[in-house]
Amino acid sequence: MIGLTYIRNLYNESLDDIGKILGVSKQSVHQWEMGLRPIPDERLKQLGEIFNLKEQYFNKELTNNDKIYILEQEIIRLKFIKMHDISGKSFNNFKVLKYVKKDTKGRTFWKCLCNCCGNMVIIRSDNLKNGNSTKCIKCGKIGRTWKCK
Numbered sequence: 001m002i003g004l005t006y007i008r009n010l011y012n013e014s015l016d017d018i019g020k021i022l023g024v025s026k027q028s029v030h031q032w033e034m035g036l037r038p039i040p041d042e043r044l045k046q047l048g049e050i051f052n053l054k055e056q057y058f059n060k061e062l063t064n065n066d067k068i069y070i071l072e073q074e075i076i077r078l079k080f081i082k083m084h085d086i087s088g089k090s091f092n093n094f095k096v097l098k099y100v101k102k103d104t105k106g107r108t109f110w111k112c113l114c115n116c117c118g119n120m121v122i123i124r125s126d127n128l129k130n131g132n133s134t135k136c137i138k139c140g141k142i143g144r145t146w147k148c149k
């Protein structure tokens with residue numbers, strides 16, 4: 001089992017969720033996990049940012065020391081999420097599903113469901129709260145803003 005599978009299961013993300021977050025198909029994620037295709041460098045970088053872990057962990061077989069380190073990071077992450085949790089709340093047309101990541105400035109990003117089109121989008125918490133112009137990808141394609149009605 002490569003690190004991606006271990007980390008994905010630990011964080012309770014499905015193949016589909018990871019695919020949606022990275023913008024690839026769930027089949028691609030499955031092929032990476034089965035070792036049928038290498039994880040592209042660009043995706044490794046994204047994974048590192050999303051899970052706040054070094055890129056090397058995702059495409060290697062993990063040692064017990066690696067797993068301990070990853071579990072420790074998960075404890076820190078869960079404590080952080082608990083402090084900032086907005087999951088279950090609604091802002092305009094978006095319902096917040098779950099925490100995704102924070103950036104270097106400590107701003108949090110959340111996976112949200114667009115009530116208009118059912119698409120899942122990642123939105124920064126301050127943009128959710130102040131109603132800034134973050135677009136739903138799917139609604140954006142048909143020329144609507146995220147306040148589409």
Ligand SMILES: [Zn+2]
Nearest residue numbers: 114117136139
């Ligand atoms: Zn939408």
